[in-house]
Amino acid sequence: MTTSTTTEVIGILGGMGPAATADFYAKLVATTPGSSDQDHLRTVIWSDPTIPDRTEALLGDGPDPTPWLLDGSRVLREAGATVIAIPCNTAHAFVPRIADHVGLPIVHMIGEVARHLTTVSPPIHTAGLLASSGTVRAGLYQEWLDRYGIRLVLPDAASQDREVMTAIHAVKSGTRDGTTTALLTRAAQRLTEQGAQAVIAGCTEIPLGLSADAVDVPLIDPALVLAQALVRRATTESRAG
Amino acid sequence: MTTSTTTEVIGILGGMGPAATADFYAKLVATTPGSSDQDHLRTVIWSDPTIPDRTEALLGDGPDPTPWLLDGSRVLREAGATVIAIPCNTAHAFVPRIADHVGLPIVHMIGEVARHLTTVSPPIHTAGLLASSGTVRAGLYQEWLDRYGIRLVLPDAASQDREVMTAIHAVKSGTRDGTTTALLTRAAQRLTEQGAQAVIAGCTEIPLGLSADAVDVPLIDPALVLAQALVRRATTESRAG
Numbered sequence: 001m002t003t004s005t006t007t008e009v010i011g012i013l014g015g016m017g018p019a020a021t022a023d024f025y026a027k028l029v030a031t032t033p034g035s036s037d038q039d040h041l042r043t044v045i046w047s048d049p050t051i052p053d054r055t056e057a058l059l060g061d062g063p064d065p066t067p068w069l070l071d072g073s074r075v076l077r078e079a080g081a082t083v084i085a086i087p088c089n090t091a092h093a094f095v096p097r098i099a100d101h102v103g104l105p106i107v108h109m110i111g112e113v114a115r116h117l118t119t120v121s122p123p124i125h126t127a128g129l130l131a132s133s134g135t136v137r138a139g140l141y142q143e144w145l146d147r148y149g150i151r152l153v154l155p156d157a158a159s160q161d162r163e164v165m166t167a168i169h170a171v172k173s174g175t176r177d178g179t180t181t182a183l184l185t186r187a188a189q190r191l192t193e194q195g196a197q198a199v200i201a202g203c204t205e206i207p208l209g210l211s212a213d214a215v216d217v218p219l220i221d222p223a224l225v226l227a228q229a230l231v232r233r234a235t236t237e238s239r240a241g
Numbered sequence: 242m243t244t245s246t247t248t249e250v251i252g253i254l255g256g257m258g259p260a261a262t263a264d265f266y267a268k269l270v271a272t273t274p275g276s277s278d279q280d281h282l283r284t285v286i287w288s289d290p291t292i293p294d295r296t297e298a299l300l301g302d303g304p305d306p307t308p309w310l311l312d313g314s315r316v317l318r319e320a321g322a323t324v325i326a327i328p329c330n331t332a333h334a335f336v337p338r339i340a341d342h343v344g345l346p347i348v349h350m351i352g353e354v355a356r357h358l359t360t361v362s363p364p365i366h367t368a369g370l371l372a373s374s375g376t377v378r379a380g381l382y383q384e385w386l387d388r389y390g391i392r393l394v395l396p397d398a399a400s401q402d403r404e405v406m407t408a409i410h411a412v413k414s415g416t417r418d419g420t421t422t423a424l425l426t427r428a429a430q431r432l433t434e435q436g437a438q439a440v441i442a443g444c445t446e447i448p449l450g451l452s453a454d455a456v457d458v459p460l461i462d463p464a465l466v467l468a469q470a471l472v473r474r475a476t477t478e479s480r481a482g
Contacts, residue, residue, distance in 0.1 A: 017278040018270040025288075026263035035414040037258040040290035046320065047266075049281035079287065079316045173276040 008041060008234040011081025011104065013072045015047035016054060016088035017172050020204030020223070024087035028227040033235075041234055044079040046072040054090035055134030066097045073102040083107060085230055087223050089131055089202050093138035107233065109226040113200060114144035116225045120218065124198045126151045127220075128191025130164055130184065130210075131202030141202060153194040155187050163187040164203075171205040184210035192217055249282060249475040252322025252345065254313045256288035257295065257329035258413050261445030261464070265328035269468040274476075282475055285320040287313040295331035296375030307338045314343040324348060326471055328464050330372055330443050334379035348474065350467040354441060355385035357466045361459065365439050367392040368461075369432025371405055371425065371451075372443030382443055394435040396428050404428040405444075412446040425451035433458055 010028065014021030025045060032040050048068060056062030069091065076084060084106045086092065092110050099106055117124050127150055129141050136154060145152045155164055163183040170180045184206060188199050198218045201207045212219040251269065255262030266286060273281050289309060297303030310332065317325060325347045327333060333351050340347055358365050368391055370382050377395060386393045396405055404424040411421045425447060429440050439459045442448045453460040 015278065015281070015283070018273075018281045018284070019267070022263060022267035022270050025266065025286075026260070029259040029263050030415070032259075037256065037290040037292075037294070037413060040256070040259045042256070042291060043259070043286070043288040044316065044320075045266075045284070045286035045288065047284040047286065049278040050283060051278075053278070075285065075320045079285075079320050172278060174271070 006041065006234045007082065009080045009082045010041050010043040010230055010234070011073075011076030011079070011084045012043060012045040012047075013069065013076060013084055013086045013091075014045050014088075015049040016051055016086075016091050017205065018047055018049045019171070019174075019208060020087055021045065021047045023208060024085075024204065024223045024227065027224050028230060031224070031227040031231050033231070041231070044076055044081050046075045048072055054088065054093065055132045058090065058093055058134035058138050065091070066094050069094055069098050070101055073098060073104070077103055083230070083233065085109070085226055087204050087226060089140065089204065089222060090134040090138070092140050093134065107226065107229050109222050110140050110144050112225050112229045113141070113202075113220060113222045114148050114150070116220065117145070117150055117198065118148050120198065124150060126153060126195045126197055128153045128188070128194065128196030128199040129202045130155070130187055130191070130199060130206050132168055133160060133165055135202055136160065141200060153191055153196050155190055159187050159190055167209050168203055168205045171209045176209050180209040181211075181214065185214045188215045188219070247282065247475045248323065250321045250323050251282050251284040251471055251475070252314075252317030252320070252325045253284060253286040253288075254310065254317060254325055254327045254332075255286050255329075256290040256313075257292055257327075257332050258446065259288055259290045260412070260415075260449060261328055262286065262288045264449060265326075265445065265464045265468065268465050269471060272465070272468040272472050274472070282472070283321075285317055285322050287316045289313055295329065295334065296373045299331065299334055299375035299379050306332070307335050310335055310339050311342055314339060314345070318344055324471070324474065326350070326467055328445050328467060330381065330445065330463060331375040331379070333381050334375065348467065348470050350463050351381050351385050353466050353470045354382075354443075354461060354463045355389050355391070357461065358386070358391055358439065359389050361439065365391060367394060367436045367438055369394045369429070369435065369437030369440045370443045371396070371428055371432070371440060371447050373409055374401060374406055376443055377401065382441060394432055394437050396431055400428050400431055408450050409444055409446045412450045417450050421450040422452075422455060426455045429456045429460070
């Protein structure tokens with residue numbers, strides 16, 4: 001399996017946040033098979049951290065990021081991208097507003113996570129979600145997991161606010177200490193106590209603050225699932241081409 | 242100090258290799274002051290791992306990467322970049338061939354390292370270099386360190402070939418194990434035995450395989466020095482603007 005003959009150029013619409021974009025690109029590189037630079041996928045990344053906060057927009061507290069997402073997609077298309085990946089869960093709430101205008105396929109991170117959950121053995125009937133309040137409010141995982149008959153459990157309002165969002169803001173501000181890990185570990189435990197057989201780290205900042213070891217059940221990293229989907233797509237396209 | 246009002250858009254000409262590009266962008270994000278996404282610098286990254294091997298070209302064994310570097314620079318300029326950074330030491334051998342055609346300033350990583358060495362206390366009179374054979378052969382660090390009156394010491398031919406290049410290829414192929422670290426640690430020791438008061442990790446793969454703790458003298462990471470130079474430039478431009 002090699003990607004070296006592919007004509008695919010991965011477009012990453014990033015900056016939400018920038019650390020998560022760097023982490024996602026590192027995962028894409030690590031996931032790509034090959035032993036030399038030349039085996040890797042050509043990639044263009046537009047990382048615009050000035051895109052208005054997605055959660056604030058969804059909660060009605062800030063400007064709509066849609067124009068920024070459209071601008072970034074245009075930059076990626078003009079740079080030669082053949083497919084777009086958005087390593088930000090919350091931004092997927094805006095995908096329906098941009099999909100018809102982008103002119104390129106978008107590999108949908110949340111859809112890929114839902115599909116991935118159906119391939120895990122033993123089967124997962126209940127999944128827990130650690131995500132931004134914007135992602136939760138927009139019902140993004142709810143919608144996709146419903147399609148596959150997987151029940152979703154969420155933190156209660158207090159845990160969402162005081163544990164999950166506090167930890168996300170800490171990672172975004174560059175703080176990744178024991179307190180952040182403890183907050184996320186406690187929030188994850190609350191989900192497994194509700195029956196979650198897997199926990200979705202549904203905000204790209206969360207895997208930066210919570211390691212898989214800290215959770216009793218599989219911790220699903222959507223960025224990694226998205227990276228794997230892109231590599232699978234590129235290698236399939238390569239073999240077909 | 243904030244970068245949030247800057248009009249600077251960082252263009253990263255990357256893919257040489259892709260893991261080093263991901264690492265460089267992570268360092269740029271970590272170096273940027275600020276507590277929210279919106280404090281970070283807009284960045285566009287063109288990561289083309291299919292660019293022909295720079296060392297092979299310099300040793301006369303492979304195609305000239307200059308056309309690929311020019312293409313990538315054009316993509317970055319058209320995407321809105323206002324400055325270009327190239328997180329690959331060896332590629333700097335080709336900077337004189339592209340600089341006049343890029344239409345954007347290039348922040349020169351090797352020039353920044355040489356300048357940085359003059360600011361370290363106590364003063365550094367002799368620096369050692371761990372770099373690809375292409376970088377060594379092209380005399381890139383030699384030229385810049387000469388300008389500042391710093392003596393450069395290099396591995397002997399056997400160490401360059403069997404330790405440094407073996408380790409660089411191991412990191413490029415995704416291997417970062419104890420053997421790689423041991424090879425680089427031994428090569429660094431040989432440089433300090435020759436009087437090096439600092440060791441330049443002069444290939445972006447080397448900091449991925451060698452930690453600063455493993456070396457008795459300061460280990461200079463050119464990617465970090467370049468990231469700091471870009472942030473300084475953006476914040477200065479911001480204050481002036």
